[in-house]
Amino acid sequence: GAVVSQHPSWVICKSGTSVKIECRSLDFQATTMFWYRQFPKQSLMLMATSNEGSKATYEQGVEKDKFLINHASLTLSTLTVTSAHPEDSSFYICSAPVGGRSYEQFFGPGTRLTVL
Amino acid sequence: AQRVTQPEKLLSVFKGAPVELKCNYSYSGSPELFWYVQYSRQRLQLLLRHISRESIKGFTADLNKGETSFHLKKPFAQEEDSAMYYCALSGFGNEKLTFGTGTRLTIIP
Numbered sequence: 038g039a040v041v042s043q044h045p046s047w048v049i050c051k052s053g054t055s056v057k058i059e060c061r062s063l064d065f066q067a068t069t070m071f072w073y074r075q076f077p078k079q080s081l082m083l084m085a086t087s088n089e090g091s092k093a094t095y096e097q098g099v100e101k102d103k104f105l106i107n108h109a110s111l112t113l114s115t116l117t118v119t120s121a122h123p124e125d126s127s128f129y130i131c132s133a134p135v136g137g138r139s140y141e142q143f144f145g146p147g148t149r150l151t152v153l
Numbered sequence: 154a155q156r157v158t159q160p161e162k163l164l165s166v167f168k169g170a171p172v173e174l175k176c177n178y179s180y181s182g183s184p185e186l187f188w189y190v191q192y193s194r195q196r197l198q199l200l201l202r203h204i205s206r207e208s209i210k211g212f213t214a215d216l217n218k219g220e221t222s223f224h225l226k227k228p229f230a231q232e233e234d235s236a237m238y239y240c241a242l243s244g245f246g247n248e249k250l251t252f253g254t255g256t257r258l259t260i261i262p
Contacts, residue, residue, distance in 0.1 A: 080254040144197040
């Protein structure tokens with residue numbers, strides 16, 4: 038099946054710094070990717086839809102200036118958490134649909150962000 | 154607005170006993186329903202989807218539009234079924250998924 042990778046798998050940073058997380062589709066092209074946030078023992082919350090070649094679409098309540106998304110190619114989307122604070126500590130997961138159909142959506146392994 | 158409800162956060166079942174994980178949804182149009190599973194230390198993966206009407210690893214789920222439910226069932230639980238299960242919904246032809254809060258299933262040997 039299709040594979041989605043994320044890098045890094047975990048990151049620790051100081052408060053006030055910015056952190057970039059990469060999401061790559063390894064063996065397929067993805068015009069759309071999704072970014073989720075997952076708090077401990079809670080469900081996945083969709084943050085935004087990353088669109089190749091155009092602006093990301095953010096869900097209600099998600100600060101677009103805080104969580105910058107760039108989808109520069111058909112295989113790479115990046116999420117940058119700007120001026121990170123401890124409350125941004127979370128597990129960030131990306132996914133990509135294959136063939137543009139929702140049921141063929143593949144998930145990355147996630148990135149654990151800890152902000153000190 | 155679309156919503157997915159999984160009423161049970163935790164469910165423990167003895168090995169060999171039947172399993173049922175409940176999922177109810179709210180959606181104004183024609184939904185597509187899915188079950189995703191996350192085994193320990195693994196990524197989220199698709200278990201099954203309602204349009205396929207298939208059985209995966211012994212699990213089945215039937216979409217009941219009258220009750221707006223999509224419960225996941227398995228007649229005989231196995232230890233390897235222990236995992237986190239998420240019910241998810243998308244609008245027909247829409248790639249965006251809305252997840253339920255998940256149910257952690259533990260199979261007792």
